[in-house]
Amino acid sequence: MSSTAPGKTFDGRRFRALVMKEFIQVARDPSTFLIAFLLPPFLLFLLGYSVSLDASRVRVALVLEDTSVQAMSLATTFARSSYFDVTPARNVAAVRDVLVSGKERGIIVIPQGFGEGVKRGNPPPIQVITDGSQPNTANFLGAYADGVRSGWLAEEMGGASDPTIGGASEPPIGVSNRFWFNPALRSRYFLVPGSIAIVMTMIGTLLTALVIAREWERGTMEAIMATPISMVEFVGSKVLPYFLLGLSSMAICTILALIFFHVPFRGSVLALLAISAAFLMPALGMGLFISAATKNQFVASQIALLSAFLPTFLLSGFLYEIASMPWPIQAITYIVPARYLIPSLQTVFLAGDLWGLILPNIAIMLGFGVGFFYLAFRVTKRTLDQ
Amino acid sequence: MNRLRAMIVKEIWAALRDPKARVILIAPALMQLFIFSYATTLDVTNVDIGVLDRSGGIHARELVARIDGSPTFRTIRRLDSAEALRTAINDQQVIAALVIDPDFDRRIDTRQPATVGVVLDGRKSNAAQIVSGYISRIVGEMGAELAPPAMAGQAGGTVVTHWYNPALNYIWFTLPSLIALITMIGAVAVTSQSIARERELGTFDQLMVSPLRIHEIVIGKMVPPFLVSLFNGTMFLILAQIMFGVPFSGSLVLFYIGLTVYTLTLIGVGLFVSALCSTQQQAFLGSFVISTPLIMLSGYASPIENMPGWMQVLTYADPVRYFLVIVQGVFLKGMSAWAVFGQLWPLVIIAIVTLGGSAWLFRARME
Numbered sequence: 001m002s003s004t005a006p007g008k009t010f011d012g013r014r015f016r017a018l019v020m021k022e023f024i025q026v027a028r029d030p031s032t033f034l035i036a037f038l039l040p041p042f043l044l045f046l047l048g049y050s051v052s053l054d055a056s057r058v059r060v061a062l063v064l065e066d067t068s069v070q071a072m073s074l075a076t077t078f079a080r081s082s083y084f085d086v087t088p089a090r091n092v093a094a095v096r097d098v099l100v101s102g103k104e105r106g107i108i109v110i111p112q113g114f115g116e117g118v119k120r121g122n123p124p125p126i127q128v129i130t131d132g133s134q135p136n137t138a139n140f141l142g143a144y145a146d147g148v149r150s151g152w153l154a155e156e157m158g159g160a161s162d163p164t165i166g167g168a169s170e171p172p173i174g175v176s177n178r179f180w181f182n183p184a185l186r187s188r189y190f191l192v193p194g195s196i197a198i199v200m201t202m203i204g205t206l207l208t209a210l211v212i213a214r215e216w217e218r219g220t221m222e223a224i225m226a227t228p229i230s231m232v233e234f235v236g237s238k239v240l241p242y243f244l245l246g247l248s249s250m251a252i253c254t255i256l257a258l259i260f261f262h263v264p265f266r267g268s269v270l271a272l273l274a275i276s277a278a279f280l281m282p283a284l285g286m287g288l289f290i291s292a293a294t295k296n297q298f299v300a301s302q303i304a305l306l307s308a309f310l311p312t313f314l315l316s317g318f319l320y321e322i323a324s325m326p327w328p329i330q331a332i333t334y335i336v337p338a339r340y341l342i343p344s345l346q347t348v349f350l351a352g353d354l355w356g357l358i359l360p361n362i363a364i365m366l367g368f369g370v371g372f373f374y375l376a377f378r379v380t381k382r383t384l385d386q
Numbered sequence: 387m388n389r390l391r392a393m394i395v396k397e398i399w400a401a402l403r404d405p406k407a408r409v410i411l412i413a414p415a416l417m418q419l420f421i422f423s424y425a426t427t428l429d430v431t432n433v434d435i436g437v438l439d440r441s442g443g444i445h446a447r448e449l450v451a452r453i454d455g456s457p458t459f460r461t462i463r464r465l466d467s468a469e470a471l472r473t474a475i476n477d478q479q480v481i482a483a484l485v486i487d488p489d490f491d492r493r494i495d496t497r498q499p500a501t502v503g504v505v506l507d508g509r510k511s512n513a514a515q516i517v518s519g520y521i522s523r524i525v526g527e528m529g530a531e532l533a534p535p536a537m538a539g540q541a542g543g544t545v546v547t548h549w550y551n552p553a554l555n556y557i558w559f560t561l562p563s564l565i566a567l568i569t570m571i572g573a574v575a576v577t578s579q580s581i582a583r584e585r586e587l588g589t590f591d592q593l594m595v596s597p598l599r600i601h602e603i604v605i606g607k608m609v610p611p612f613l614v615s616l617f618n619g620t621m622f623l624i625l626a627q628i629m630f631g632v633p634f635s636g637s638l639v640l641f642y643i644g645l646t647v648y649t650l651t652l653i654g655v656g657l658f659v660s661a662l663c664s665t666q667q668q669a670f671l672g673s674f675v676i677s678t679p680l681i682m683l684s685g686y687a688s689p690i691e692n693m694p695g696w697m698q699v700l701t702y703a704d705p706v707r708y709f710l711v712i713v714q715g716v717f718l719k720g721m722s723a724w725a726v727f728g729q730l731w732p733l734v735i736i737a738i739v740t741l742g743g744s745a746w747l748f749r750a751r752m753e
Contacts, residue, residue, distance in 0.1 A: 190509060302410045323432045
């Protein structure tokens with residue numbers, strides 16, 4: 001603090017008074033309350049219930065061009081399958097419109113002469129038309145329709161049936177999968193740690209940026225700066241309430257996740273606290289920096305949304321696999337603090353205290369924190385000198 | 387009419403006056419488009435995988451070579467012990483690891499069924515499942531070549547045709563959808579902020595005591611977000627085709643009719659938020675609290691049919707849901723006017739409800 005005036009040093013009593021003032025200010029603001037205590041559960045439930053990447057029933061139309069016993073039997077198998085929600089249809093042309101409007105996701109056609117073919121031991125192929133505008137569903141539909149068909153055929157022909165999808169009877173090389181940490185493959189288990197990351201980003205960066213930008217906009221910032229308060233006291237008192245808010249909303253999310261979504265918690269509370277506290281450093285630093293650099297609530301909120309919220313959502317490995325992104329985007333993910341938070345949180349919840357993974361991530365997050373605080377200090381000082 | 391024209395001119399000036407705000411109207415939308423379109427793929431490629439080969443035989447090496455040759459996997463890490471495997475998975479150096487037993491080669495040579503173990507990182511359960519599918523396919527192909535069995539299930543087969551997007555190009559799905567999402571985020575934010583800003587600065591009261599009628603104020607406030615939305619929509623329409631190669635097979639007229647009605651519903655939502663808020667901060671929070679469920683319930687992030695029943699009912703009130711179908715339809719499916727209309731009338735109803743509701747709220751709050 002070379003440029004600070006004489007007498008501007010750290011003073012415990014003054015700092016306490018300042019912190020008190022900030023706490024009262026935060027507590028009186030209804031929108032803070034909304035963000036810190038109502039928004040976390042809202043987001044958690046919204047994400048927990050709306051995002052399900054686990055496959056469920058796909059709506060398909062079934063066209064029977066053959067009326068043989070075998071064709072009927074296959075149609076019944078499709079209707080009973082837990083993968084499909086089947087609506088009968090007369091012909092493909094009749095279903096074209098519902099495919100366009102997205103009411104059905106595909107058409108399965110059992111061709112003429114199917115029953116005859118099965119009797120001869122040489123059935124014609126069935127036809128599957130999918131709505132390619134939904135690539136995931138289309139892929140799933142093609143693979144599972146073939147699985148149902150081959151399972152039915154194997155049984156019909158009296159061969160040893162194999163329950164695996166698209167499987168052949170008695171494969172020469174089998175695969176035995178073991179999914180560690182989440183054997184039942186519940187996608188909620190990784191969505192919940194992700195929503196905690198989003199909530200902490202909201203409070204750390206979005207709320208901080210917005211509140212402090214408002215002070216700049218209204219000029220109360222300059223008023224505070226004119227008093228004999230040192231920079232460290234000032235920043236410390238601004239940041240402390242949001243730090244505690246961030247931690248408490250993390251705690252709310254964790255408790256709700258354990259109660260409502262039955263997410264396992266295999267690590268320790270200490271590790272969870274350490275990870276969250278480390279992440280709040282870059283989050284708060286970024287919020288301070290954005291507000292000091294923009295000094296305008298609208299611009300600050302948009303920049304915070306763009307540089308903190310969206311990256312936490314999209315570029316952190318929470319929903320989308322980083323390794324699959326093109327390299328320039330992958331390069332950007334390295335400067336997204338949430339990238340280091342998500343694996344640590346998932347580990348604490350699902351795997352336990354694996355410090356070999358957690359500690360390096362904590363160190364990187366703290367490093368980003370120092371960087372952002374440095375930037376925030378510099379911008380604040382420079383703008384005051386003008 | 388003169389008054390209305392003056393109000394509109396004033397609003398356009400207010401939106402474009404501040405250079406920072408000017409950039410903020412367009413730049414975030416563009417950045418969102420690029421980041422979203424490249425990052426939001428549920429495909430899994432280029433992942434690292436570990437191999438613990440306890441067999442060391444020729445078939446084991448063949449299997450590893452096949453996996454190495456697949457574009458899904460980037461690097462293969464040789465692991466020499468169960469301990470190394472545990473560390474590699476725990477520290478997320480690899481997403482999955484193959485375990486090849488010592489008798490793998492012997493069993494294949496003596497025509498006994500052999501098994502490859504795969505350990506996957508369940509913390510990323512979705513990506514892990516996709517990886518497991520790829521490995522199974524590679525192992526299955528190798529098995530089929532080694533000992534082609536008489537497979538009852540393979541007779542006849544299934545012919546799969548993907549309409550509208552034969553190669554299942556993921557970006558053909560992403561980009562049209564992004565037009566719906568990004569115009570929504572922008573339109574709601576701009577609408578709700580512009581009134582809140584005037585309220586906070588006190589200029590809204592000045593508007594109120596001016597001879598302007600309330601509907602003139604509201605219409606004036608609708609113009610900037612409407613123009614921003616049309617501008618962004620047009621820009622994305624062009625970029626999607628020339629930069630990302632997404633085909634546009636439908637009718638431009640239908641696209642713009644859809645976009646217009648859609649934007650009106652969004653402005654209604656934004657006005658509704660701003661009628662309830664008295665500061666910019668509240669308006670920002672309000673538009674965030676509204677935008678997030680609009681996105682999550684639209685069917686973009688996760689198919690609507692995967693949601694619980696009560697949540698599926700809620701999606702009917704989400705304008706994004708209908709415009710997603712329209713925009714995907716006119717891009718990829720050459721959607722007919724009749725089919726567009728099927729999605730348009732719910733949008734019209736939502737527009738009437740949100741615009742009417744917010745006009746009513748404004749009046750109620752004034753008195």
